Amino acid sequence: MSTSETKSLEGRSAIVTGAGRGIGRAIAEALVAQGAKVIVADNGASIAGDDGDPTVARETAEALGTNALAFSESVASPGVARQLVDMAIKQFGGIDIVVNNAAILRDAFVFRADPRDWDAVIRTNLSSAFYLINAASGIMREQGKAGRGGKDGYDWGRIVNIVSSAGLYGNLGQAAYASAKAGLFGLTRVTAMDLARAQITANAVAPFARTRVTDIIQPANEAQKTYKERALKIGAHHVANVVTALCSPAGKAITGQLVGVRGREVFLFGQPRPVTTMEAGEPATLAQDMLARLGPQFTDLTTDLEAFNTEPLV
Template structure:
């Protein structure tokens, strides 16, 4: 197949449904050979089945592409290592990793159980770290052997991780952690020819169905701004060699809109030159706050009207 990913091998986690499936299909349509990973769990992480990954791999092959299924748990060392090994065994290389797997267990903080906290941090944050670690180990070895790859990693964060989201403390914390992980990985892995970016998608998935039911409405006419397929073109471009020079960025994607997100920058500052008293520190903060740019509101927070 031809396309901007022709000759490349991509592994996509959480690719059995929703955004991950859309990414896998779009990568294959642009010529990538795809490892389709999905543990096949329910919306809250319950159960498990190899069928979702197998169905998407079959779908890609039926369309003339190349794909293999992987149903291992990428939030374990064994599963993450097996993901990379599956790519190497099937196709002899790995060029792109798209980290997308996740689920929700939403609760207000006072009702959030430790198990729900751990489960969501595990699948999202640890489920990004471990595949990235094992893929990076492969790319480092290739670079040291004189076979540096034009490797790409696309992580999946969320507006919840950028702004916060009421009732999603565990999910928001995990997604914020993914942004920091993206920045660190981009800095550390550049020497091996690896670029690392993140997308914050807004799309119709099983997770948005539970959290934002209105987002599931499908328009009867016109452009479907919430279709998962709208996010995939940017993911495919970031996954390709064409994205050379773009690394350490976070992109918000919704419908036909792409926004480059700007992270933390120093704002208004006061420097006494000596230690503050508590009252002086408070007074300085009061003076500084009016100089801040108005922040975007936390999702779900009262508007104050």
């Protein structure tokens, strides 16, 4: 436990979406432990995003103590995002940290999926993050100009988007979820660029941790069974630790990055860049040429579940 002298986030105000449970709750706990004031924004929905329960945010905020406040509306609308930012300003005097963590899952093979599920997943897992960044970042810039953030000029403003290896590798039946997470990574890059001059950082974190979501995995084969056994060993506090580090004063030099956290292991993901080039010929022969010239470096169809099925460092 830190003493008040060593708390790195004293005086900082944070919004964490999906903070009522799982990884989001661990992040809210870690930010509060470092002295931040946190809005626990969670509508208490089921994994599929149904059946909201306002007691989830309330109970978590109560457990976190006087530096936490509950907000139990769904974050998936622009109006609610503005309400959240207004609440942070009114209750905590400003907004310094935004963690977009809320997400739902509605898996189905792409040839069977219901477009309404696609819309709900994109709205919750991707659009909500844009709404909140959109509502908060203008205020963060103004706060900076007004001197919030320290005696050496403005160097505050942290945005962390919780993505998923499913959005980087892909996974069977996760068209909507993976697309939302891949989109969230794109949003992270542009946010980092748009806010660089204001010294506001934006990073993406791909977590691996035991939560109610890993608990309900129904293994379809031996590989999935071992994946689940391994996933159940990984505590969410490791993810919270890295998110808190990105939000700390020293985190100001880290922006636009894609970081994975799996137990005590932290890794930096590469970002898609051309790996090899060739000059295109006529369509009649181009596919063959592409196979010959680019084929050795094609990316195979390994799912994220297969790629990370190794013993975690716990």
